[in-house]
Amino acid sequence: MTDLIDLDDLPVRAIKDVPQERLCLRCRAPFWSEGFGERICRRCKGSSTWQTLVQSVRPPGRRR
Template sequence: MSGGAMAEGAMPYTVTVRARRDVPQERQCLRCETLFWSEGFGERICRRRKGLNAWRNAVPDSSGSSRRR
């Protein structure tokens, strides 16, 4: 093995870099429009809505047809 080679199965050192706007801040829930503390821009549904059976069971809000074709 050369001096810079890694052992088999070893994980390389990686650094996770967040986007500039991916910061914890208060955001508006996409379901009920209330403000809540979000850990990043990927979190857009408040805990109250995520705690509902409809969210946990992935039940759609409306009985209308899907937009997908």
């Protein structure tokens, strides 16, 4: 038996949403990005400035 991939199960991406090297919007250093939604490099995301900013704009969790 062969394992076939059902194309309907694959995620749909925009034509230009491809993995490629991009420039970080914060430090302008080139880094490998998995898609156009990833524009901040790993080094900048690990900085205390970035972490503080992310925590301050994250909406509070929903309570049930």
